[in-house]
Amino acid sequence: xxxxxxxxxxxxxxxxxxxxxxxxxxxxxxxxxxxxxxxxxxxxxxxxxxxxxxxxxxxxxxxxxxxxxxxxxxxxxxxxxxxxxxxxxxxxxxxxxxxxxxxxxxxxxxxxxxxxxxxxxxxxxxxxxxxxxxxxxxxxxxxxxxx
Numbered sequence: 001x002x003x004x005x006x007x008x009x010x011x012x013x014x015x016x017x018x019x020x021x022x023x024x025x026x027x028x029x030x031x032x033x034x035x036x037x038x039x040x041x042x043x044x045x046x047x048x049x050x051x052x053x054x055x056x057x058x059x060x061x062x063x064x065x066x067x068x069x070x071x072x073x074x075x076x077x078x079x080x081x082x083x084x085x086x087x088x089x090x091x092x093x094x095x096x097x098x099x100x101x102x103x104x105x106x107x108x109x110x111x112x113x114x115x116x117x118x119x120x121x122x123x124x125x126x127x128x129x130x131x132x133x134x135x136x137x138x139x140x141x142x143x144x145x146x147x
Contacts, residue, residue, distance in 0.1 A: 008123035010134035016069035045141040046074045056106045078127040083112045
């Protein structure tokens with residue numbers, strides 16, 4: 001487990017397999033059994049220690065040469081506020097159809113986090129702990145020894 005290297009969003013974690021495969025079905029039963037509790041522990045720590053409103057967990061990468069990994073993305077109240085204030089992302093509303101659609105969803109907020117906190121040379125200002133402070137808090141909460 002590591003903090004995403006190019007993310008300015010505190011608590012954005014990457015949880016990778018130790019096995020060199022890009023396919024979940026290639027993992028051993030033991031490796032698969034480790035993923036669930038580790039993902040749950042990360043989600044719990046992000047909510048309790050960093051006050052994440054939501055935590056999105058997903059697998060996106062498929063680039064050869066990288067082990068299978070999951071993105072653990074905290075969504076804080078202030079992140080969603082920034083999303084709603086940015087007129088560029090209002091264009092996404094044009095894609096929703098039918099009754100019962102939510103105002104926003106995990107895909108839209110994930111896109112926002114990637115573009116604004118991982119790809120921009122000058123990301124928006126954060127509120128709360130810095131990335132290094134978040135790493136320390138999460139390490140203590142999840143009981144990982146310091147490097």
